[in-house]
Amino acid sequence: SARPRWKSLTIGVSGGYLSEGxxxxxxxxxTSGGSPGMRMQTFVEDGFEFKVLADVCAVGHFTPIPNTPAISIVPGEPVxxxxxLSSLRRPGETFQFGLKAEDKWGNPTERAHGALIFETTLPVNNLPARYDYTRGNRAVTFEGLSVDEPGELRITVRxxxxxxxxxxxxxxxxxxxxxxxxxxxxxxxxGESIGIGTSRAYFDFARDRAFLxxxxxxxxxxxxxxxFWAFLNDLTAHHHQDGRFVTFPGYEWSGNTAVGGDRNVFFRTEGRAIRRSSHALLPExxxxxxxxxxxxxxxxxxxxEDCVIFAHVGGRYADIEYAHDPKLETAMxxxxxxxxxxxxxxxxxxxxxxxxxxxNSDGHKGRPGASYPGASMFGAYGGLTCFLTEELTRDGIFDCLRKRxxxxxxxxxxxxxVRAGxxxxxxxxxxxxxAFDDATSQTVTQAMMGDIVQSxxxxxxxxxxxxxxxxIERVEIRNGFDTVHTARGYDTGDLGDRIRVVWSGAEYRGRGRETNWKGKAQFRGATIKRIAKINAFNHERLLEQQGSDTVVFDxxxxxxxxxxDAWLDTDGSGELTVTTSLGTLALPLADIGLEDSVMEAGGLERKLRAFRLPEENTIFSLTTELEIALHPAGDNPIWVCVTTEDGFQAWSSPIYVYNKDR
Known part of the structure; x- marks a missing residue:
C-alpha cells in the first residue's frame, strides 16, 4: 500500500461475488484460539482509522469506502x-514549571492523581508548596514563576x-x-503528512505537554x-507568543541524498513561498x-529569504559535500x-x-519535545536544542542560530x-x-560556544x-575529530564493582541503518546483584538478567x-565475556577500569565497550578547565560531548578558532 499506510491486509473474493449489503x-x-490479543500502537491517537478501499471493478484501482471505522487509542496507567524546568534564567525573569505522569510508552496520561508537595533549592515566586493533581489532567503547567536570587534551582516532587x-x-x-x-x-x-494527529494538536502538545x-x-x-501550506502558516501565527512560546513557519525539503538530501527550512515570518524538492504526492x-x-x-x-536551514539525517540523509551554503545553512x-x-x-x-x-525529534508520533521511539523503526528518544539568546522571540532565536x-x-x-579564554x-x-565579505570583528579575550575567533x-x-x-558519566573535550581530554567527577580510586556494558553504532548512513545487537554477557566467577538498563525504550526487546551471572539482550x-549496568558480588577475580551477533569481547574483570575496553564491530562506528563505574555516582555538577593546543593551520573546532549515567548526551556547538588562514 502507498505512503503512509505501509501495513495492509488484502482480501480477495473468489468462487463468488459481493452484492450490496x-x-x-x-x-x-x-482471542478465541488462546491468543492474548493484539497490542495496538504505543502512542496515543484520537482517531485511529481502519482505512478500507475496494477494487469494485476488479481493475486494480482501489477506491476509499466512506465512513470506515475509527477508534481512540488512549494512554495507559501512570508509571x-x-x-x-528550563536550564537558564536571569534573576526575576519568568519561567514555567511542567509536571506530568507518563505511561509505560511515554504518553502523558490523565489517570494520575494525588496530593503533591514541592521542595525547592531556591525560593520560587508563585509556586505553591502543595498541589492536588486530579484525574483528567495529562499535564499541568505552573506559569509566571521567578527566582530573585542567583543559584541552582532544582524542584523535588513528593x-x-x-x-x-x-x-x-x-x-x-x-x-x-x-x-x-x-x-x-x-x-x-x-497526520496531514506522515505522522499522526493534527498539526493543531502537534503545536498544543509541544507547548502544554512537552513544555517547550x-x-x-x-x-x-x-x-x-x-x-495546507497556508493553513500551517495560520497555525504558527496563531500559536506564536513572544516571551512564552515561539513558533516558526517552515517545512522539510525532502530531496533524495543524490541531490543533496533532507533539509529543514525555517522562515522568520509567515507568508513566504514554499520551494519544494518535488510534487511527488501532489496532484496539483x-x-x-x-x-x-x-x-x-x-x-x-x-x-x-529571511530564513535558516538545517541539514539532517532521516530517510534521505543530507550530503553536505554535495551542497552547503553557510549563509543559510547554520546547523547540523x-x-x-x-x-x-x-x-x-x-x-x-x-x-x-x-x-x-x-x-530535534524528527518525530511522527505527535509528541514534539517528548518523542519516545515506541516499538517500531525508530531507535532513539527524540532530541532537544537549547537556544542561548537574549529574548524568547523569533528575532532572538534567529540571531542565536546565525551565531551558533x-x-x-x-x-x-x-x-x-562552554567558554574559551x-x-x-x-x-x-x-x-x-x-561566507560574508562584510563580516566585522571585535577584540575579545573570551568566546562562547558557536563563536568564530581568529587568534x-x-x-x-x-x-x-x-x-x-x-x-555525569563523562565530559569529552574535543578539537575537531580528536578527544583531547575526558573529564569525570571521579577517578580510579572511586570505582566499585559496577560494570557498564555498552553497544553503539549503525550499519551505514542511509535508511535501514539499524544494527541488531543480540547476545549475552556472562560474568564468570561473580554474582550479579542487580542490573539497570540504559536507553532501553522499546519494552518489547529483550534485556534481562538470567541466572546469577548472565544478562541476555536483543x-x-x-x-x-x-x-x-551490572552491580557485582565479586572478589575481584573472574571474567566478563560478551558474546554478540557481531563479535565477542572477553577480558578479566580485574582488567576493567576507568577507561573503555573496546571491541570494534565494523559498520558505521559500531562498538562494544565495557568499563567500570563507582557503586554510586553522586556527581550532578562539574566544572573543569583545560589548556588546549591549537593547530596553526585551519580551523580548530573546539566542542564538548557530555554523557550522563542514564544514557543521555549533549553536544555544544563548536567554537571555531583559527590562526591566520581563514
Missing amino acids: DTITVVFGD VWRAV NEASGAVIARSHPMMIRAGRYGGYWADLHGQS DATSHQANDFQVNNA RHDLDSDAPNANLLFEALAD EIHSAWGTFEWLLTDGFPLGHRSGVVC HHYGTTGTRMFLD FATSGQLFDRDPK DDATLTLRVEVATQSP AITTGNFGGF
Missing part, C-alpha cells in the same frame, strides 16, 4: 512522573501521603548575564499542497516551476528519533564548514556552558568571514560547566548507544 468481518487480535519522592526536576541556573536558555524541538510532523519554549512543524514538502501541477529539485537550487532560490541536526549522527557535523570540518549543533549559540541533547535538559586576545566575528595564540583555556538531572542501535 454483504459483509466481510475482520477480527484483529482474535513515571516528569518534573520539567507524594504527600507517603512522603516518597516521585520526581526530580532538571537543574536550572539563575544567574545574571546576557542570555537565557530556551528549549525547542523544531523538527517533526503530523519553541517549535516548528516540518512536513515533507512533496505532501504539502498550497492550501500548475506550480511545478517553483520546485527546487536539488539542494544547490534550494539555496539559490532562498538566497534572498546530529541527533533525532532516527539515531545519533555526529558524522554529519564532523564531515564539515575538513570542508571548512562552521556549523552549529542542533538536536546553542547546544543539543538526546532529549534531556541540562545546563551547559585567550592569553592575549582574539578577533570575534559577527558572521563567518569566509595568534598557540593555546586557549577552555572552561566547561555542566549541571545535570542524572549523574537490542538495536541507530548510531546511538544502549546497554546496562
